[in-house]
Amino acid sequence: MPQINASIVLYHNDEKQLLKAINSFLNTSLDVRLYLVDNSSNDDLKELAKIDERIEYVFNDANLGYGGGHNIAMKKSMANGVAYHVVLNPDIYFQAGTIESLYNYMQKNLDVGHVMPKVLYPNGELQKLCKLLPTPLDLFARRFIPLKSFVEKINRRYELDFFSYEQIAEIPFLSGCFMFFRTDVLKQNCLFDEDFFMYLEDADLTRRIAKISKTVYYPNVSITHEYQRGAHTSKKLLWIFIQSVFTYFKKYGWFFDDERKSINKKVLQTLGYYKK
Numbered sequence: 001m002p003q004i005n006a007s008i009v010l011y012h013n014d015e016k017q018l019l020k021a022i023n024s025f026l027n028t029s030l031d032v033r034l035y036l037v038d039n040s041s042n043d044d045l046k047e048l049a050k051i052d053e054r055i056e057y058v059f060n061d062a063n064l065g066y067g068g069g070h071n072i073a074m075k076k077s078m079a080n081g082v083a084y085h086v087v088l089n090p091d092i093y094f095q096a097g098t099i100e101s102l103y104n105y106m107q108k109n110l111d112v113g114h115v116m117p118k119v120l121y122p123n124g125e126l127q128k129l130c131k132l133l134p135t136p137l138d139l140f141a142r143r144f145i146p147l148k149s150f151v152e153k154i155n156r157r158y159e160l161d162f163f164s165y166e167q168i169a170e171i172p173f174l175s176g177c178f179m180f181f182r183t184d185v186l187k188q189n190c191l192f193d194e195d196f197f198m199y200l201e202d203a204d205l206t207r208r209i210a211k212i213s214k215t216v217y218y219p220n221v222s223i224t225h226e227y228q229r230g231a232h233t234s235k236k237l238l239w240i241f242i243q244s245v246f247t248y249f250k251k252y253g254w255f256f257d258d259e260r261k262s263i264n265k266k267v268l269q270t271l272g273y274y275k276k
Contacts, residue, residue: 004103006086007035007073009066010045013090017226018048020093024223025086026052028099033082035073039063066176067192067201074191077183085186087179094223101221102180113185113213114206116174118165118222127225128159129175130217132267133207133252133260134200139245143238163271170270171217172210172263176202177225185213193251198237199244204251210263 006025010018025034037058038045049057058072070087077085084106086099094117102115119127132138138158141151155161163169179202181190190209192201206215252260268274 003030003082004032004084004086004099005035005073005077005080005082006032006088007037007070008088008090009069010036010038010040010090011063012040013045015045015048018045018090019051021088021090022048022051022055024093024095025088025099026054027096030099030103032099035076037069037072039065039069065194065197065201067196067198067205068194071191071194074181074183074186078187082183085181085183087176087181089177089225091226092177092223094221098221098223102218105218105220106180106182109214109216111214112216113182113190114174114209114215115180115218116171116178116216117180118217118219119175119177119225120222122224122226126165127175127227128155128161128165129177130160130163130165130169130171131173131203132158132160132264133172133257134158134203134248135260136245136249136254143241157268157273160267160271160273162273165217166219168219169217170210170214170267172207172215172267173203174206174215174217176205177227178223179205181209182213185209188212195247195251196244197240199241200248201244204248207252 008021022034026032032054034055035058036048036055039060043059046057046059049055074085098117102117106112106115119129121127138154141154190205193204196204209215
């Protein structure tokens with residue numbers, strides 16, 4: 001039985017880019033299995049399953065969304081008693097030893113249910129993907145207010161820009177581009193909420209996992225993420241983003257969210273925001 005399963009949700013992806021993600025995960029001495037969950041309108045990508053016997057291809061014949069696609073594979077991991085499940089974006093890649101390092105960290109820290117490594121752009125620049133639980137101002141100001149100085153002020157707090165990103169820390173919102181889960185935690189009603197088609201499903205899931213275990217940023221290893229801000233260039237994706245924002249705040253509260261206030265305050269205090 002594999003020690004670690006992983007899933008990549010596909011949607012008419014570029015095969016060259018996808019191969020980098022697939023090969024990165026499979027380049028390990030650990031016993032692993034990779035699910036390619038295809039939300040595309042055709043099964044043209046099914047040939048990828050022939051690359052390696054550790055790959056299983058799942059064709060949905062419908063676009064179930066990011067979380068909906070990953071849930072299919074996560075449920076398989078839970079049902080098969082696999083210890084860990086990794087959610088991967090199709091546009092990430094990393095060096096050999098990354099999965100082993102994260103696996104060893106989780107094996108030694110049984111109170112951690114979710115870990116994310118350091119994330120870099122292809123040019124080596126840091127991606128600031130450790131965040132507070134979002135407020136409406138955080139999300140709408142960053143997207144719609146063109147005043148650079150104001151947005152930078154918002155980001156300094158929301159993206160923990162004052163934080164060095166070089167220390168292990170508990171973070172309430174970790175990016176969905178790479179999510180390393182303890183499967184026993186997922187079993188505690190911690191799958192993706194499929195009301196989120198795309199965007200903020202990672203904020204919601206990290207928040208729920210943090211109620212029962214630690215959600216940790218682990219900078220001792222890194223991955224590369226070929227990130228593109230789709231919602232900034234596509235009206236369709238922007239509309240999906242706005243829908244997700246409304247879904248999130250309908251679930252947790254727009255302006256009155258005592259849990260958010262308490263969690264964010266604790267994180268800011270722990271990381272030294274008020275001393276800077």
